[in-house]
Amino acid sequence: MIRLAITDDHSLIRSGIAAMLEEMPELLIVGSYANASETLENIKKDAPDVLLLDINLPDTNGIELCKPLIRLLPDLKILALSNHEDTSFVKKMLAQGAHGYLLKNTHRLELITAMKAVLAGEDFLQPQLKSKMLDQLMGKKTRDPFFPKLTRRELEVLSAIAQELTTQEIADKLFISTKTVETHRMNLLSKLGAKNSVGLIRIAMEKGLIGEG
Amino acid sequence: MIRLAITDDHSLIRSGIAAMLEEMPELLIVGSYANASETLENIKKDAPDVLLLDINLPDTNGIELCKPLIRLLPDLKILALSNHEDTSFVKKMLAQGAHGYLLKNTHRLELITAMKAVLAGEDFLQPQLKSKMLDQLMGKKTRDPFFPKLTRRELEVLSAIAQELTTQEIADKLFISTKTVETHRMNLLSKLGAKNSVGLIRIAMEKGLIGEG
DNA sequence: AAAAAAATCAGGGATTACCCTGATTAGACA
């Protein structure tokens, strides 16, 4: 008997998945949580074997949620659910202890396959993600790579831009000169292929680099 | 026997809802479409009584899709599915011929209630939306309203800004002067409470006003 | 028909972002 729990802030998705899997007799849905704190509160008593975890949660993101979850339930298998097919996300999730990563356009069969895989101790990635990551692991340095990696400072500046701060305000906040901030912004523009800060924030939000609902 | 069809670009949501409703014996799921064109192509032969229609579609938005659908199937009841709890969206949907409006955090029971309601010829709105709309209909001018309604032109400008166009480019695109574009942008800034265009896009994306997955 | 809301445009100025070139320093890595 497999015990399953779901964390997603859309109740429709929760009950949808629940209903979809209900007819599997060997499967028992023991939990259904709308956010991170609800998950942390109940997961110990519900004691699922597998958790379907949406990355975009209202209170925390799924990546940060992985570690405390595994501390609570060391044997828990986490299947990340997300819209982002950015490989850096996948890596982060897996690095934080998730055992699988599914896009929300997954099909029923794939979901079941994924659950079986993680329960058997394997990691599961959707084929499309798998090949993308393999391409990246080997030296395939595409000139227009799927996603350039941003440095710590660039991420800080990006986040500050998203908070509608001006160059001067960012400089004060990070204790650096405005010129340095401009350099970082220019590098961001070029790395992300944006024309201006608006594009920067758009891409960042689409890729989930900055806090969104 | 009720014939149901679903249009949503997330296959997980489609099959989730399908599975959720499958156990209802009086209900038959006759169609499952990923986008607008697929819907238009098949809906006549599938002939559903009710269509669950996601507003965010890759090719068109659900609002524009209503009219042609009703032309094809005059008796079709359309239940809009959306994340936006902006009342102007709701109004538009209903004005275009939809019969109900549900947020994606709906529960199973509510979904069933909604279907029964629209089939009985009534309109259905989620209670939270209903009260919000009533507040708006009466003079309840809240000083900090949930969301200011944006005009057609403002939305066009907003979308253009999101596409990283400059004021000049937007002016050319909309055949208006740069000064007019600036006025619209200023009004957007003040309506949405943003400090600059970056904030504009951030809020717009969070509220789902511009194209996102 | 009157009132309200939306869309249009302008002048003019202050601030900010954008973009180039060029350079130094600290830490990582081999």
Add this chain to the structure above:
DNA sequence: TGTCTAATCAGGGTAATCCCTGATTTTTTT
């Protein structure tokens, strides 16, 4: 120990945004 990357900073200029005041016309609503 040299190479690379990240992070730091500057000068100087162009372009764009932001912000104010003020106004007319068109469309929608009442």
